[in-house]
Amino acid sequence: MKRVFFEGYDDGRTRRLIGGGRFSVVYRLYGDEQTARGMAEDICTEQTVEFPVRLLPPGAIPQEIMGRVEDFRPEPESDGRYLATISFADETAAMELTQFLNVVFGNISIKRGIQVARIYPSDGIYSFLSGPRFGVSGLRGVVGVFDRPLLFTAIKPMGLSARDMAALASRFAEGGVDVIKDDHGLTNQTFAPFEERVCRCADAVREANAKFGRKAIYVPNVTAPATQIMARASHAKEMGAGGLLVTPGLVGLDAIRSLSGSDIGIPIFAHPAFIGSYALGKEGIACDALFGTLMRLSGADATIFPNYGGRFPLSKTECLAIADAAREKLGTLKPIFPAPAGGMELRNVREMTLSYGSDVLVLIGGGLFGIGQDIVANCRRFLDEVK
Amino acid sequence: MKRVFFEGYDDGRTRRLIGGGRFSVVYRLYGDEQTARGMAEDICTEQTVEFPVRLLPPGAIPQEIMGRVEDFRPEPESDGRYLATISFADETAAMELTQFLNVVFGNISIKRGIQVARIYPSDGIYSFLSGPRFGVSGLRGVVGVFDRPLLFTAIKPMGLSARDMAALASRFAEGGVDVIKDDHGLTNQTFAPFEERVCRCADAVREANAKFGRKAIYVPNVTAPATQIMARASHAKEMGAGGLLVTPGLVGLDAIRSLSGSDIGIPIFAHPAFIGSYALGKEGIACDALFGTLMRLSGADATIFPNYGGRFPLSKTECLAIADAAREKLGTLKPIFPAPAGGMELRNVREMTLSYGSDVLVLIGGGLFGIGQDIVANCRRFLDEVK
Numbered sequence: 001m002k003r004v005f006f007e008g009y010d011d012g013r014t015r016r017l018i019g020g021g022r023f024s025v026v027y028r029l030y031g032d033e034q035t036a037r038g039m040a041e042d043i044c045t046e047q048t049v050e051f052p053v054r055l056l057p058p059g060a061i062p063q064e065i066m067g068r069v070e071d072f073r074p075e076p077e078s079d080g081r082y083l084a085t086i087s088f089a090d091e092t093a094a095m096e097l098t099q100f101l102n103v104v105f106g107n108i109s110i111k112r113g114i115q116v117a118r119i120y121p122s123d124g125i126y127s128f129l130s131g132p133r134f135g136v137s138g139l140r141g142v143v144g145v146f147d148r149p150l151l152f153t154a155i156k157p158m159g160l161s162a163r164d165m166a167a168l169a170s171r172f173a174e175g176g177v178d179v180i181k182d183d184h185g186l187t188n189q190t191f192a193p194f195e196e197r198v199c200r201c202a203d204a205v206r207e208a209n210a211k212f213g214r215k216a217i218y219v220p221n222v223t224a225p226a227t228q229i230m231a232r233a234s235h236a237k238e239m240g241a242g243g244l245l246v247t248p249g250l251v252g253l254d255a256i257r258s259l260s261g262s263d264i265g266i267p268i269f270a271h272p273a274f275i276g277s278y279a280l281g282k283e284g285i286a287c288d289a290l291f292g293t294l295m296r297l298s299g300a301d302a303t304i305f306p307n308y309g310g311r312f313p314l315s316k317t318e319c320l321a322i323a324d325a326a327r328e329k330l331g332t333l334k335p336i337f338p339a340p341a342g343g344m345e346l347r348n349v350r351e352m353t354l355s356y357g358s359d360v361l362v363l364i365g366g367g368l369f370g371i372g373q374d375i376v377a378n379c380r381r382f383l384d385e386v387k
Numbered sequence: 388m389k390r391v392f393f394e395g396y397d398d399g400r401t402r403r404l405i406g407g408g409r410f411s412v413v414y415r416l417y418g419d420e421q422t423a424r425g426m427a428e429d430i431c432t433e434q435t436v437e438f439p440v441r442l443l444p445p446g447a448i449p450q451e452i453m454g455r456v457e458d459f460r461p462e463p464e465s466d467g468r469y470l471a472t473i474s475f476a477d478e479t480a481a482m483e484l485t486q487f488l489n490v491v492f493g494n495i496s497i498k499r500g501i502q503v504a505r506i507y508p509s510d511g512i513y514s515f516l517s518g519p520r521f522g523v524s525g526l527r528g529v530v531g532v533f534d535r536p537l538l539f540t541a542i543k544p545m546g547l548s549a550r551d552m553a554a555l556a557s558r559f560a561e562g563g564v565d566v567i568k569d570d571h572g573l574t575n576q577t578f579a580p581f582e583e584r585v586c587r588c589a590d591a592v593r594e595a596n597a598k599f600g601r602k603a604i605y606v607p608n609v610t611a612p613a614t615q616i617m618a619r620a621s622h623a624k625e626m627g628a629g630g631l632l633v634t635p636g637l638v639g640l641d642a643i644r645s646l647s648g649s650d651i652g653i654p655i656f657a658h659p660a661f662i663g664s665y666a667l668g669k670e671g672i673a674c675d676a677l678f679g680t681l682m683r684l685s686g687a688d689a690t691i692f693p694n695y696g697g698r699f700p701l702s703k704t705e706c707l708a709i710a711d712a713a714r715e716k717l718g719t720l721k722p723i724f725p726a727p728a729g730g731m732e733l734r735n736v737r738e739m740t741l742s743y744g745s746d747v748l749v750l751i752g753g754g755l756f757g758i759g760q761d762i763v764a765n766c767r768r769f770l771d772e773v774k
Contacts, residue, residue, distance in 0.1 A: 046698075047572075048544075048545055048546075048572065049543065049544035049545050049546060050543060050544065050545070050570055050572060050752070050753065051543055051544035051752075051753045051756070052753050052756075052757060055753065055756045055757055056544065057547075060546070060547060060551060061544055061545075061546035061547065062546055062578075065544075065545060065546035065578075091576055091577055091578070092545065092572070092576065094574045094575045094576045094577075095575075096574055096575065096611065096612050097612065098574070098610055098611060098612055098634075098637045098638060099572070099574045099575075099610070099637075101637055101661060102571070102572060102574075102610070102634065102637055102660055102661060103572070105661055106571065106572065106634070106636075106637070106660035106661045107571075107660050107663075107729075108663075109636065109660065109661050109662065109663030109664050109667075110659060110660075110662075110663030110666070110667065110693045110699050110700075110701075110729075111663070111698075111699060111700065112667060112700050156436065156437060156438055157435075157436035157437065157438035157443065157448055157452075158435055158436050158437070158448075158452060158479065159435075159436060159447070159448035159449055159452035160444075160447060160448065164447065183437060184489070184493065184494075185434075185435065185437060185479070185486070185489060185490070185493065187481045187483055187485070187486045187489075188481045188482075188483065188486075189478055189479065189481045189486075190478055190481075191449075191452075191478070223485055223486070223489070224483065224485060225483050225484065225485055225641050225644070225645060226613065226616070226638075226639060226641040226642050226644075226645045227617065227645045229613070230614065247485075247489065247493070249493075249496065250485045250486075250488055250489055250493070250639060250641075251485060251613075251639045251641065252613060252637060252638045252639040252642070254612050254613040254637075254638065255613050255639070257612070257613075258612060258613045258614045272497060273489055273493035273494050273496065273497075274488060274489060274492055274493045274496050275496065275497075276494075276495075276496030276497030276498070277496050277664045277665045277668070277670065277671040277672070278664045279497070280496075280497065280499065280668075280670060281664070281667075281668050281670070283664065283667060283668070284664040285664070306497045311433075311498075312497050312498060313497075313498065313499050314497075342497075365437070365438075366437065366438045366439050366442065369438070369439075369442045370439060370442055
């Protein structure tokens, strides 16, 4: 990002934002037209100067600092909803994902009737949010599968010993699963401590790969206390992890960015736990902007989200929009894998591949256990479903 | 926390959780009785094993791993709401705030009709979440004010130069404000870079304190990219910061815990930006559990929240519940300051001190500017209102 500067630093009267671009956010606003227009104007100040406009010291603040309503219109086929496109100076985001998110939805997350519908980053934003390192084609290269959806499963349930988990991981790899992740609730519990679990599972997958000629990866969960995430991720890679599972609802989206941009250099899988409150209501952040755009901007190579028809409430329309946001043109960012999940069974797989196409990670967890005692055979049936 | 272990590690059949305590969460469930009972049972597995109970390998998983419904009843004076108290094994939380939050509300954040109403930590949880370092009495000691509400304001608006900000900070301190924070949107923008801003503002407050015999503190915003938070906080203290402002919605609640437990050792102020989506709806996390209990468990010494009667939608009942959760008995954790805010003016101060009592941080930001050109005089009027 070209840094923007102000002319004149000392007298406080002549400063003016120069050279700065602007990014835009489309907000869905609920109410009659007058109310919605008022909300749009309010967002322009609430998210930036957070100060009554009439009290702004004359000349002291560059006009460009404030949000600007670029477009305002009724939402087509809606009843009492408006779409306001508001632009913000790149410089307000300070080249930080955290502050970018704060401008997009900080204080207004506490106001009613506002939803982030869509985010349009600018070149300035892309200069520090360059997105995934691997994306769809990179992850396909890692697991060596180019012509079909990827198979994705989870080591579970919580409570198994690390040894039992490794045995499961081995069977998954033997049976043909491409990406084998920890259940997202596995962190560093005494019954399967992080180090023992990651070491055993990574070894198990490596051995199965060698024995059966496969390139499956083991993806441990590195969601952890703030000061331990990077160390766990780094250690996981040393032990043989082929990717990292992160839950940004618990550790912040910036944890994904920092891992993705680090020299650890293995694919990142984002998990949706604890972040659902943004996506469920009419307010918050639209699920495609959240699970698609924001996860991708943060640097995730795959975004796990609750699929329709399972045990979570998103609609098919919402889920397809997430997949679109994961893979559509977004600056020069690589497309990423949508990973629909949550109560999926083998019988859902055809529908999933029909809906999402080939560039999808089909995640079946508990559903791989219910169809027979032989996990390897179950995985083979899973593979047959996507071929 | 006494670590819990399993008997027998290798055969996977005889392990049993021993010595472990359980923490409890009260969930508010929406629906008829049968639906709500089903939701309660579902939470017990969704938040732990995340696995169909009928498929659990016999004997391999200690029964204690799963959540347990301890109480279930209609919510008094409600129409179609139930309260389910569910206990979880301490060990599922792995002595990590992040995983504790995941057990409390991870996957079920994506389900409808569930609100975290109240959290009852156990001794095991308190062993790693020991709460604030300063709390009410500690922060009073820092600013040397023992007999009245504390005055709290923000340096704003975004767009001022660091020099102008420092001039403002000086006037606030001269006028009698006790705690002078950065506006939460100030991070490291070119117009007032972190280092220059913190250095100038800390100096300005120190000089005003010396000149006018005061003990005001300057509280810079250290909300930042994940890998920079600790460094900015540490550097801020070196430059003379008297406290730290953190927005856990952007960086995770664990950032508060890690700062509070670090050797930086200055008070932590939690800001509510970007976390509102949890608190606004009937789902999510009840605002007293979020802004009160969780901020305090994380280690915040003061919790800023949107007050009733301003520009945010919380009700008086909700705000008083937040203040209660900030100050009521919670293990041996120190009580913390509620800091109601958001569009407050001098004319709101009496009502605020009547509602919240003396142990409150009264935060007025933009409202301190509208009553006259002389900021020092405005602060004196603010002080008069709480005396």
